[in-house]
Amino acid sequence: MMRCRPFRYHAPRTVAEAAKILRGEGPDAMVLAGGTDVIPNLKRKQFAPRTLVALRRIGELRTASDDGLTLGAATTLDAIARHAALPEAHRAARIAASKVATPQIRNRGTIGGNLCLDTRCTYYDQSAEWRQAIDFCKKAPGPHGTAIETPVEQGICWVAPGSPRCWAVSSTDAAPALIALGAEVTLVSADGERTIPLTDLYADDGMAFLTKKRDELLTAVRLPAAVEGWRSTYWKLRRRGAFDFPILGVGAALKLDAGGTVEAARVVLGAVASRPLPVDTSGLVGGPLSDEAIDAFAAKAAGPAKPLDNTDFTLHWRKRVVRAWVAGALRELRGDDSEEASLLSRSAARIPEPLSV
Ligand SMILES: Cc1cc2nc3c(=O)[nH]c(=O)nc-3n(C[C@H](O)[C@H](O)[C@H](O)COP(=O)(O)OP(=O)(O)OC[C@H]3O[C@@H](n4cnc5c(N)ncnc54)[C@H](O)[C@@H]3O)c2cc1C
Ligand code: SF4
Structure with a gap:
């Protein structure tokens, strides 16, 4: 049985109290929301915080604004997938939430946890014993891992051995969809509150992948008011439709005029x-x-995508599928039959039948 290392457990009742604890505990503390990512990672000893600050008793993190556009960070993915007050223009948010993991995990997992999800890699998402057998890696360079989000100069990267950085993959389903919708997030610490575009929450480094400070709590996600003409979707590719992390996600939103x-x-x-x-x-x-126009754009979109050899499937195929998936999402937004758009994209990328979107 895999066991977590001992930790102190706090369950504050307010955001202010949580912010105070996070400030007081410094880098030794970690936020626990639904725990669907944190707990398996603690058991695999990818990191070992001395303190967990649970959000489950903070009611204000589970509320939505009257217009339905501001969601507390502890709103479950299941609630978002069923969020009837969300305008049709924002359906990408509902689709992305509904495609995360399994019903059980969506019932427990929160939007805040999804947006702050740890990056993933074949050489990292393994038990401590497995990782010890390869002498660990930069992202978790010892038997008790490292504090999440703290860059370290030790260890090797098995994906790109000469690389000074980590290439672990951002695997959140909600983030690409919500960034496409123009979402903002609110961060609260003992110093106060700030709101930033969701896209600015992220940095392109597998270890320091969040720009928020360690003692900042993500408290809410805000979507813009729906404007006539906007439409959105989220396309996900994964090995098993029942519950896999994305191999690729495409969040797309666009505004078309009457012509x-x-x-x-x-x-x-x-x-x-x-x-x-x-x-x-x-x-x-x-x-x-x-x-x-769709094909030319999709070919260009695939350019900056740099899948590496550290998740499911071959990197060459994963690169090729980006083009087909972006084109498919845009065809759906144009109003094409979504089944046909999906079939066309599958055949363009030569996707075998059992693979799921
Ligand atoms: C079998 C399995 C399959 C999965 N499949 C998918 C998938 O297909 N797609 C996907 O996107 N995810 C997947 N996940 C990952 C995870 O379940 C979801 O991303 C979930 O939304 C995480 O939310 P949580 O509340 O459980 O986060 P937690 O596990 O509690 O936290 C995750 C991270 O976010 C931080 N955090 C949480 N809330 C806040 C906050 N409010 N402010 C600051 N930091 C915070 C935590 O400290 C931690 O670093 C899967 C997990 C499992 C076990
Ligand atoms: S990309 Fe390299 S450093 Fe990062 S988790 Fe994978 S092997 Fe470790």
């Missing part, structure tokens, strides 16, 4: 870098969503 011209667009790739990767959409804006 079908693209007025604005945001496309964000998940699981192809250490952060959710926004794609430059300038080539798409100002023209119609023709097949030619």
Whole structure:
């Protein structure tokens, strides 16, 4: 049986109290929301905080604003997947939440935990004994791992041995969808509160993948008011439809005018870098969503995606599938039949039948 190392447990009742504990405990403390990522990681000894600060008693983190657009960080993924007050233009948020893991995990896992999810790698998401057999790696260079988000100069990267950084993969489903929707997040510490665009929460490094300070609590996610003409979707590729992490996620939102011209667009790739990767959409804006425009944009979008040999499937195939998946998401937003768009993308990427979207 894998056991966690001993830790102190706090369950404050308010955000202010939680912020005070996080400030007092410093780097030894870690936030515990649904625990669906933290607890397995503690058992694998990927990190070993001395203190866990649980959010489960903080009611204010589970509330939504009257317009349904501000969600407390402890809102469960299941609640978001069923969030009827979310406008249709923001359906990418519902789709992404509904595609995380299993019903049990979505019932427990929260949106805050999903957005702060640890990055993943074949050489890291293993038991302490497995990792010891390869002499560990940079992200968790000892038998008790390291404090999450703390860059260290020790150890080797087995994916890119000469590399000074870690290439572990951002695997959150919600982030690419919410960034595409233009979401913001609120962070609270003992010093006060700040709100930043969700995209600015991330940095492209598998160890220091969040820009928030260690003692900052993510308290809420805010989506913009829905504007006429916007539509959105989230496409996920995974090995098993029942419950796998994404091999690729595509969050896409765009605004079409009455004549079908693209007025604005945001496309964000998940699981192809250490952060959710926004794609430059300038080539798409100002023209119609023709097949030619979609294909040209999708080919360009695949350029910056840099899947490495540290998750499921071969990196060459994963790179190729980006193009097909981006094109499929845009065809769906154009109004094509989504089944047909999916079949076309599958055949373009030569995806074998059992693989799931
Ligand atoms: C079998 C399995 C399959 C999974 N599949 C998927 C998948 O397909 N897609 C996917 O995206 N995820 C997947 N997950 C990961 C995880 O279940 C989800 O991402 C979930 O949303 C995490 O939320 P949580 O509340 O359980 O987070 P926790 O495990 O409690 O926390 C996760 C991280 O976020 C930090 N944190 C949590 N809340 C806050 C906050 N409010 N402020 C600051 N930091 C915070 C924690 O300190 C920790 O670092 C899977 C997990 C398992 C075990
Ligand atoms: S990318 Fe390299 S350093 Fe990062 S977890 Fe994987 S092996 Fe370790």
